[in-house]
Amino acid sequence: MRMLRAIFPHPVLTVLLTLVWxxxxxxxxxxxxxxxxxxxxxxxxxxxxxxPDAPRLRHPLRVAEYVVVVLWDIVMANIAVARLIxxxxxxxxxxxWVSVPVDLTDTTAIAVLANTITMTPGTVSADLTRDHSxxxxxxxxxxxxxxxRDEIKQRYERRLKEIFE
Numbered sequence: 001m002r003m004l005r006a007i008f009p010h011p012v013l014t015v016l017l018t019l020v021w022x023x024x025x026x027x028x029x030x031x032x033x034x035x036x037x038x039x040x041x042x043x044x045x046x047x048x049x050x051x052p053d054a055p056r057l058r059h060p061l062r063v064a065e066y067v068v069v070v071l072w073d074i075v076m077a078n079i080a081v082a083r084l085i086x087x088x089x090x091x092x093x094x095x096x097w098v099s100v101p102v103d104l105t106d107t108t109a110i111a112v113l114a115n116t117i118t119m120t121p122g123t124v125s126a127d128l129t130r131d132h133s134x135x136x137x138x139x140x141x142x143x144x145x146x147x148x149r150d151e152i153k154q155r156y157e158r159r160l161k162e163i164f165e
Contacts, residue, residue: 007041007045008041008044008045009044009045009048009051010044010048010051012057012060013040013043013044014037014040014041014044015040016040017036017039017040017043017044018033018036018037018039018040019036020036021035021036021039021040022036056164057163057164058162058163058164058165059162059163060163062159062162062163063163065159066156066159066160066163069155069156069159070116070119070120070156073120073155074119074120074121077120077121077122077123078121080121080122081121081122081140084122084140084141093140093141094141094142094143095138095139095140095141095142096138096139096142096145097126097136097137097138097139098136098137098139098142098145098148098149099134099135099136099137099149100117100134100135100136100137100149100152100153101133101134101149101153102128102132102133102134102135102157103153103157103161104132104157104160104161104164104165105132105165106164106165107132108164109160109161109163109164109165110128110132110135112160112164113135113152113156113157113160114128114135116156117135117137117152117156122139122140122141123137123138123139123140124137124138125137126138137152
């Protein structure tokens with residue numbers, strides 16, 4: 001077991017990097033798979049000293065649900081942003097900053113939350129407090145900041161808590 005851990009310090013990352021490589025190549029072949037496995041093995045091994053504590057997934061099957069929710073939200077946000085830019089005049093928009101309190105304790109989960117917010121069109125994570133208790137988020141249009149904050153906590157943070165904590 002120690003030998004496997006020495007070769008694959010982050011096995012989930014190895015699989016993800018291999019899959020990302022196959023998606024980037026955009027065709028499946030034995031050569032692409034082997035090169036993806038080499039990348040997926042070498043990169044985590046080279047960077048393993050920077051991750052002394054590998055993130056532990058408490059409920060790994062919930063990751064698929066989280067990915068589906070995030071992809072759906074990205075598609076819907078793209079449509080909403082396109083409508084906002086094309087159909088609404090500038091003066092009717094309500095851009096603003098919202099501080100989203102964070103109940104997560106796992107640093108990987110907090111990073112995933114911040115990146116999820118940034119990946120969703122119309123929002124960007126701008127800052128994290130020193131004590132990791134809140135993320136400052138800029139919204140392209142947030143007429144009701146409290147409801148937007150609550151939606152982030154309900155849709156993303158709750159699921160990340162189930163996955164990581």
